[in-house]
Amino acid sequence: MPEPSPTSKRRGRLVRIGAAVAVLLALAGYLSVQYLTGGTGGPGCKVVSGKGDGASYEFTPEQGVNAATIAAVGTGRGMPERAVTIALATALQESGLHNIQHGDRDSLGLFQQRPSQGWGTPKEIMDPAYAAGIFYAHLAKVPGYTRLPLTVAAQRVQRSGFPQAYAKHEPDATLLAAALTGRAAATLTCQGRPGATRTTGPDAVRAALMRDFGRDVVQEAGAEVGDGGGSSPAPTPAGSSGTSDSSGTSDSSGTSDSSGTSDSSGTSGAGGRTVTLPVSAGTAAAGIGARQRGWQLAHWAVANASALHIDRVSYAGREWTAGITDSPWRSDGAGGAGGAERDAGAVRITTGR
Incomplete structure (x- = not known):
């Protein structure tokens, strides 16, 4: 049986290397999607509806920590549950509830707030408690925000280039807000x-x-x-909580x-x-x-x-x-x-x- 030629051997090695690279790229892509979308790889958390209608949302422990901070800051400021829902939906859209150190232009944090637009210093914005606090400070200035569609209320704070983007997160944010404000008992695990x-x-x-x-x-x-x-x-x-009258995209949670x-x-x-x-x-x-x-x-x-x-x-x-x-x-x-x-x-x- 003739031995494979050097060209065939090289081709075989290239095929194997190509296959390995493809697997690594696929894995990297999967992990990136899991990070950005809050996938459930690793320890998971889940919130269910207190109405018994079968609605649920799964998220990571990191997202859970940030969501709990956002809710705590909101209730600490005397904001209603609707405000917490708006804040959580905004953070889900802007950062996937991750306190990220990058974004469009100089946007940072949970709410992708911009230092250049008066939201605070980079260090402040990267503090979830501060970021949530300043988000609520802006939201409180929106007339009748509790009666507005969620995406409209969020957009009046954020002034995003994608004003309808917040709406798709409302169901998940509603479940999280009900649990993290304590209204829906024993629903978060x-x-x-x-x-x-x-x-x-x-x-x-x-x-x-x-x-x-x-x-x-x-x-x-x-x-x-x-x-x-x-x-x-x-x-x-x-x-630290602070107010600002300029806007940009935002996100994160505050004290x-x-x-x-x-x-x-x-x-x-x-x-x-x-x-x-x-x-x-x-x-x-x-x-x-x-x-x-x-x-x-x-x-x-x-x-x-x-x-x-x-x-x-x-x-x-x-x-x-x-x-x-x-x-x-x-x-x-x-x-x-x-x-x-x-x-x-x-x-x-x-x-x-």
Whole structure:
């Protein structure tokens, strides 16, 4: 049998190399699409409709952290759920709920806000809490924004070159807003397999809560910012919210100066530590009852589970546990869910370290 000629061997190598390059390009393209669209590769999160109509939206832990910040900042400013829906739809369109460091011209962050158009410094815009705060500041100036079609309200803030683009995100944003403002109970879950990219533990949870919600409610509730183990108090985040009267495309989320969180930590099973957030009429944000505030904090914790190594969240007789298939909210067996719903008491967030 004749041996293959050198030309045939070279051709074969080129074919194999070409095939390998094609596979790598396809993989790179897939990963890019997953990143930009919020695909569910890796640990996933899901929100479902509280109406039982089967509507749902799946997203990544990174998107969940940013969405929870946007919602917390909105309610902290006393903005209605509709405003949170508009903000989330805008961020979904502008950045896919990713805090990106690039965009059209000098656009940055969750809302693709432009420093040159008065939205803030690049550092400010890349702070999700600030970005959300300034988005809401602009939205609040739009007359009758709650009665406008979502895409119209968003466009009056953003002044995008694609004014109809926000509408397609309204269904997903509506589901997220209902869960992350606490109106739809036990509707947001995450797989919650923790990563090791951030500082974790009770202090990190408290710092993140104050970053998104602020200290006011903690003070009203008389909660201590510090844990029973003698750790130092969590730092106060640099609050920044700011207004601007120019526009450009935008996105990201910003700090809020109301509402907040928490408080004490103790030991719990498997070496975990628990942050307890008292929930009462006095700790609820403007326009939100105590039970709704509790579910907002509980869903916030689940959305941040991977980033903050949160293992368990319990509230109103229901409990979410990381790592369980689909991570559903289950009855915690403590006196029955019915009684707990009437007297919710506190949200408890247990960390793994």
